[in-house]
Amino acid sequence: xxxxxxxxxxxxxVLSQLEVHLxxxxxxxxxxxxxxxxTQIAPGVLRVTSRLxxxxxxxxxxxxxxxxSYHLCAPPELDQVMWSLLSLNGVRGIxxxxxxxxxxxxxxxxxxAWANDEMTLLPPIQ
Numbered sequence: 001x002x003x004x005x006x007x008x009x010x011x012x013x014v015l016s017q018l019e020v021h022l023x024x025x026x027x028x029x030x031x032x033x034x035x036x037x038x039t040q041i042a043p044g045v046l047r048v049t050s051r052l053x054x055x056x057x058x059x060x061x062x063x064x065x066x067x068x069s070y071h072l073c074a075p076p077e078l079d080q081v082m083w084s085l086l087s088l089n090g091v092r093g094i095x096x097x098x099x100x101x102x103x104x105x106x107x108x109x110x111x112x113a114w115a116n117d118e119m120t121l122l123p124p125i126q
Contacts, residue, residue, distance in 0.1 A: 019061075019069040024077045027052070028090045029099040035121065037062065037070055038090035046085065048093030055122040060109045063125050072109065076102035 024040040035052040050065040060072040077083050090097050101121055108114045114121070 018067075019071060021071045021073050023074045024082055024086070025070075025072060025074075026076055026083065026086045026090070026100055026102045027105050028087070028094070028097045029101050030094060031096055031098045034094075035101060036090065036094055037064075038086045038093065039070075040082065040086065046089040048090055052122055054125040055105070055108075056125045057109050057112055061125065062122070072106070076106050 020041065022037070022039050022041075026038050027035055028038055029035050037047075037049040037052065039047050039049070041047050049068070049070065052062050053065055054063045055061065062070045062072070064070065077086060087097070087100075104115070104121060108121075
């Protein structure tokens with residue numbers, strides 16, 4: 001059995017939704033290095049963000065190319081069923097996904113800095 005994604009629609013205008021609080025999320029990477037959040041906004045409502053541009057590690061806040069901010073309110077999704085849905089929706093939304101950097105991003109948020117052996121995945125919000 002394969003999931004069927006229905007009611008494909010764009011996110012609301014950025015001005016009507018400047019910040020979104022996320023509890024179910026993963027951050028995926030495209031082959032070109034671009035990062036995107038794939039998330040469940042509400043029960044049955046999945047979203048893939050525009051490209052991530054910057055992060056405020058102290059606030060767990062990510063800024064996207066569209067201008068919207070996403071606040072990560074919980075660690076990355078670990079439930080296998082939800083993780084699968086988020087991954088499939090990520091591929092559906094952006095095409096080829098080359099990796100998942102959720103744990104690296106959450107580690108940087110939790111510690112307040114990128115790990116010494118990891119390159120900085122996102123610059124700070126200016």
